[in-house]
Amino acid sequence: MKILVTGGSGFIGSNFIRYWMKKYSGDKIINLDALTYAGNLENLKEVENNPNYKFIKGDICDIKLVNDLVKGVDLIVHFAAESHVDRSIADSEDFIKTNIEGTRVLLDAAKNNGGIRFHHISTDEVFGSLGLADPAFNEKTPYDPRSPYSASKAAADHLVRAYFHTHKLPITISNCSNNYGPYQFLEKLIPLFITNLIEGKKVPVYGDGKNIRDWIFVDDHNAGVDAIIQKGTIGETYCLGGGNELTNIEITKKIIELMGASEEVIEYVKDRKGHDLRYAMDYSKIKNELGWKPKINFNEGLAKTVDWYKNNSDWWQKIKSGEYKKYYEKQYE
Numbered sequence: 485m486k487i488l489v490t491g492g493s494g495f496i497g498s499n500f501i502r503y504w505m506k507k508y509s510g511d512k513i514i515n516l517d518a519l520t521y522a523g524n525l526e527n528l529k530e531v532e533n534n535p536n537y538k539f540i541k542g543d544i545c546d547i548k549l550v551n552d553l554v555k556g557v558d559l560i561v562h563f564a565a566e567s568h569v570d571r572s573i574a575d576s577e578d579f580i581k582t583n584i585e586g587t588r589v590l591l592d593a594a595k596n597n598g599g600i601r602f603h604h605i606s607t608d609e610v611f612g613s614l615g616l617a618d619p620a621f622n623e624k625t626p627y628d629p630r631s632p633y634s635a636s637k638a639a640a641d642h643l644v645r646a647y648f649h650t651h652k653l654p655i656t657i658s659n660c661s662n663n664y665g666p667y668q669f670l671e672k673l674i675p676l677f678i679t680n681l682i683e684g685k686k687v688p689v690y691g692d693g694k695n696i697r698d699w700i701f702v703d704d705h706n707a708g709v710d711a712i713i714q715k716g717t718i719g720e721t722y723c724l725g726g727g728n729e730l731t732n733i734e735i736t737k738k739i740i741e742l743m744g745a746s747e748e749v750i751e752y753v754k755d756r757k758g759h760d761l762r763y764a765m766d767y768s769k770i771k772n773e774l775g776w777k778p779k780i781n782f783n784e785g786l787a788k789t790v791d792w793y794k795n796n797s798d799w800w801q802k803i804k805s806g807e808y809k810k811y812y813e814k815q816y817e
C-alpha cells in the first residue's frame with residue numbers, strides 16, 4: 485500500500501508512522517507536514533533514511549501540492565491539525581484554516597483522484613463536556629463543541645461524513661480521548677509537567693484541578709486506527725478511549741510521585757476559559773465490532789513516558805523556546 489499521512493511530524497502522527505513501518509514494512513509512506521511549531525523532523529529520525537518513507541514539507545491547504553501528492557496513493561490518514569485548545573482560545577485563525585479548509589482540500593483531492601480511502605483522526609472534544617454522573621460519549625452522542633479547537637474539529641468531521649454521503653468517498657473517522665506518550669509537544673499537560681519537574685519548576689494546574697480527562701497511550705490509539713483501516717466499515721465513526729478517567733490533580737500527583745518531587749510544586753493558576761469539565765469515551769463499538777481495546781495500563785504507560793522524557797532531554801530542551809513562553813504568557817494576561 486502507498487499511504488499519505490498528513491501531520492506525520494507531530495506527536496501522534498510520528499508515533500503512527502513508526503508503528504506502521506514496523507508492522508507493515510513493505511508499505512510506502514509519504515508524510516506531508518507543514519512543520520508548524522508542533523512539527524519536528526527529529527520525531528522521525530529513525531525512519532528518515534528508509535526508502536519506503538518520504539517527507540514532504542507542505543501545507544494541507546495547498547490545493548495543487550495535495551492534488552499532485554495523492555496520485556497513486558491507496559489511503560490517506562489525516563492527522564494534520566492545530567491541536568492545542570489554549571492556542572485556539574488565544575487565536576482561532578489557524579484552526580479554521582488547517583482543521584476545516586485543510587480537511588476540505590484533502591477530501592476534494594481524494595474525491596477527484598478516484599475516491600481514495602480516507603481515514604480522519606478526530607477527538608472526543610467534539611461531543612462537548614460531560615457532567616460527573618453522565619454516561620460516557622459514544623458514536624451517537626450529539627455534537628456540542630465548546631472551544632474554537634473542538635468546533636473546528638467538529639466541522640471537519642461533518643465535512644468528512646458529507647463527502648461519504650454526497651460523493652460516496654470511502655471514509656472512516658476515529659474520535660479519540662487524550663493521548664500521552666513519547667514525542668508529545670511540551671504544551672500539553674503530561675509532558676509540560678514532567679519536563680517542568682525535571683527542570684525544578686512548578687506545575688501550573690488550571691482552576692481547581694478537578695477537570696477529568698480519559699487518558700490513552702499513543703500506541704493504543706494508533707492500534708485502534710490500524711484496526712479501523714483494516715477492518716472498519718466504510719462511512720462509520722469509531723470512539724476510542726483509554727478507560728482511564730482521572731482528574732488533573734490526580735494525574736499531577738502521580739507525576740510528582742514518579743518524579744520523587746513534593747506536592748509543594750503544585751501551583752493553582754487561572755482556569756482555562758470555557759474549560760470542559762469531563763471527557764469519557766465508551767469504546768464498546770470498536771471493541772465488539774473490530775476486537776480493539778486499549779492494552780496499556782495507565783500507571784505503566786505514565787512511568788514509561790516519564791522515563792522517555794528523562795532519557796531524551798536533548799529532544800525537549802530545544803523545544804522549551806521563547807515562542808512557547810510568549811504564548812504561555814498570553815494565556816494568563
Ligand code: NAD
Pocket residue numbers: 490491492493494495496497516517518519520521522523524542543544545562563564565566567568582586605606607608637659660661662663664669
Ligand atoms: P500535534 O500538534 O502534535 O501535531 C500536529 C502536526 O500537524 C504537526 O506536525 C504540524 O506541523 C502539522 N500541521 C499543522 N498544520 C498543518 C498544515 N496546515 N499542513 C500540514 N501539516 C500541518 O498534534 P497531535 O497531538 O499529534 O494530534 C494529531 C491529530 O490527532 C489531530 O488531528 C488532533 O486533533 C487529533 N487528536 C489528538 C489528541 C491528543 O490527545 N493529542 C486526541 C485525539 C485526537
Ligand code: DAU
Pocket residue numbers: 567568569570606607608609660661662663671672673674676688689690691695696697732756763
Ligand atoms: O481529548 C482529546 C484532546 O486532548 C485532543 O483533541 C487535543 O488535541 C489535546 O490537546 C487534548 O486536549 P486537552 O485540552 O484535554 O489537553 P491538555 O493537555 O491541554 O490539558 C489536559 C487537561 O489539563 C485540561 O483539563 C487542561 C489541564 N491543564 C493543561 C495544561 C497545559 C492544566 O491544568 N495545566 C496546564 O498547564
